[in-house]
Amino acid sequence: MSGNKSALVTGATGLLGRQILRAFERSNFTAKGTGLSRADGHSILKLDLGNNAEIQRVIDDVKPQVVVHSAANRFPDKVDKDPEGTRALNVLATRSLAKLCAGRDILLIYISTDYVFSGKPREAPYESDAATGPTNLYGQTKLDGEHAVLEEYDAAGKQGLGLVLRVPVLYGSAEMPSESAVNVLMDVVWKAQEDGAKINMDHWALRYPTNTEDIGRVCHDIAVHYLGRDDRKSLPKILQFSSEDRYTKYEICQVFSEIMGLNIDRIEPNTEGNDPNASVQRPYDCHLSTKTLKSLGIDVSTQDFIGWWRREVRAFRK
Numbered sequence: 001m002s003g004n005k006s007a008l009v010t011g012a013t014g015l016l017g018r019q020i021l022r023a024f025e026r027s028n029f030t031a032k033g034t035g036l037s038r039a040d041g042h043s044i045l046k047l048d049l050g051n052n053a054e055i056q057r058v059i060d061d062v063k064p065q066v067v068v069h070s071a072a073n074r075f076p077d078k079v080d081k082d083p084e085g086t087r088a089l090n091v092l093a094t095r096s097l098a099k100l101c102a103g104r105d106i107l108l109i110y111i112s113t114d115y116v117f118s119g120k121p122r123e124a125p126y127e128s129d130a131a132t133g134p135t136n137l138y139g140q141t142k143l144d145g146e147h148a149v150l151e152e153y154d155a156a157g158k159q160g161l162g163l164v165l166r167v168p169v170l171y172g173s174a175e176m177p178s179e180s181a182v183n184v185l186m187d188v189v190w191k192a193q194e195d196g197a198k199i200n201m202d203h204w205a206l207r208y209p210t211n212t213e214d215i216g217r218v219c220h221d222i223a224v225h226y227l228g229r230d231d232r233k234s235l236p237k238i239l240q241f242s243s244e245d246r247y248t249k250y251e252i253c254q255v256f257s258e259i260m261g262l263n264i265d266r267i268e269p270n271t272e273g274n275d276p277n278a279s280v281q282r283p284y285d286c287h288l289s290t291k292t293l294k295s296l297g298i299d300v301s302t303q304d305f306i307g308w309w310r311r312e313v314r315a316f317r318k
């Protein structure tokens, strides 16, 4: 069904975009990725999403049937330090891209986050139509990006071609552990081996680490599903994907310590939750329901978190 189709992935030099690009490359799509500082200009095109003319040029050169928009400023602390730059990328550039794609009948999958929800105790799991309520500016800009996509496709009368896919915290193959809020805990476990180390680790917020390769596959499956349907207008516009593996960050450190045979006595579990004076408030539990994806017949199974890490550590040791 996907033969001769073309896909464009923004943020393809990033943790998630890389795997989304691979998923399309592995199937019958001709796939192109874009990046900014890490783009080499050949396998990955350099595209500054702050520049409308550049976006238009790339879209008109690549002529994709589907664009997966993964580029964003997604570090909540960095977002707080650069609200204007973040709005420019997460909201304004998203709107420009959506307008261009809607005008050309291109399917757009906008990658969003579980942080659009407040994550208050006893609210999760959240269905895709549940009330949103971000607790920090990052979540707010991603929610505004969602609205921008849906509004532009509505305005163009192209409902069903502009989609939102919400995902939770990511892990997977990374250039550096610091690319992922989960992978980086491997470094923390190593640091805990140093004499005199004393590390405070959150043991309050519940997280559902989801593998980037699984999300890549789901993006591909969504594209094939929506491109193959004539009745798209009646299909859901907001989709959610998540693993069911649930951990606090401290519990992830425990998993890593077990896999690597390292002691984590120097890591202190912290159950206090948010510091009410901190500028970035993190949600407690934003578990995303995958019911809508399941209703479309899209496979929502995921790799097993512990199994993936066991394989990764074994491969690294070889």
Ligand SMILES: NC(=O)c1ccc[n+]([C@@H]2O[C@H](COP(=O)([O-])OP(=O)(O)OC[C@H]3O[C@@H](n4cnc5c(N)ncnc54)[C@H](OP(=O)(O)O)[C@@H]3O)[C@@H](O)[C@H]2O)c1
Pocket: 010, 011, 012, 013, 014, 015, 016, 017, 034, 035, 036, 037, 038, 039, 047, 048, 049, 050, 069, 070, 071, 072, 073, 074, 089, 111, 112, 113, 114, 142, 167, 168, 169, 170, 179, 180, 181
């Ligand atoms: N990471 C998570 O745990 C997580 C959780 C939930 C949702 N998400 C969402 O998933 C998506 C991907 O996240 P990620 O972790 O893969 O992000 P990432 O690793 O930080 O990658 C960000 C990407 O955006 C590109 N980019 C940054 N500024 C740009 C600009 N002005 N113009 C064009 N491209 C620009 C970067 O290019 P260069 O690096 O080449 O400059 C990079 O490819 C985001 O939409 C994020 O909100 C992430």
